[in-house]
Amino acid sequence: MEIGQRIRELRGKKGMSLTELATRAGVAKSYISSVERGIQLNPSIQFLTKVSNVLNVNVETLINGTSDKDESQLDAEWVELAKEAAHSGVSKEQFKQFLEFQKWQRTNQ
Structure with missing residues (x-):
């Protein structure tokens, strides 16, 4: 998938018009239209940013289709907490049980 196609797809998922994206991005x-339609194939890094x-x-998501800012990506603090839990002997099963208990507590308060 090309950069323009990714931009159009992401913009659509957010329910954002071309005009809204242009206004909010200051471009x-x-x-944007020429990038989305594949006329402009090499947008600048400033534009992409x-x-x-x-x-x-x-x-990187726009260029390669990989994501690191979406909800599936963990920040460094979460990664460190997970490593600390693993090194201290907390098993995956124990961690899953803890999460399920937390979910249960929130729904039963």
Whole structure:
């Protein structure tokens, strides 16, 4: 999938019009349109940065289709907490049980 197709897809998922994306990113609507339609094939990193910030994805997501800013990505603190739990002997099963208990507590309060 090309960069323009990814931008159009992500914009659609957010329910955002071309005009809204252009306004929020501070770029020309016509330029976004030309990127989405595959006319402009090499958008600048500045353009990609502005658009990715509005779409709440990493530039890499637009370029390669990989994501590191979405909800499946963990920040460094979560990774460290998981490592600490594993090193202290907490099993995956114990951790899953803890999470299920937390969910149960929230729904039964």
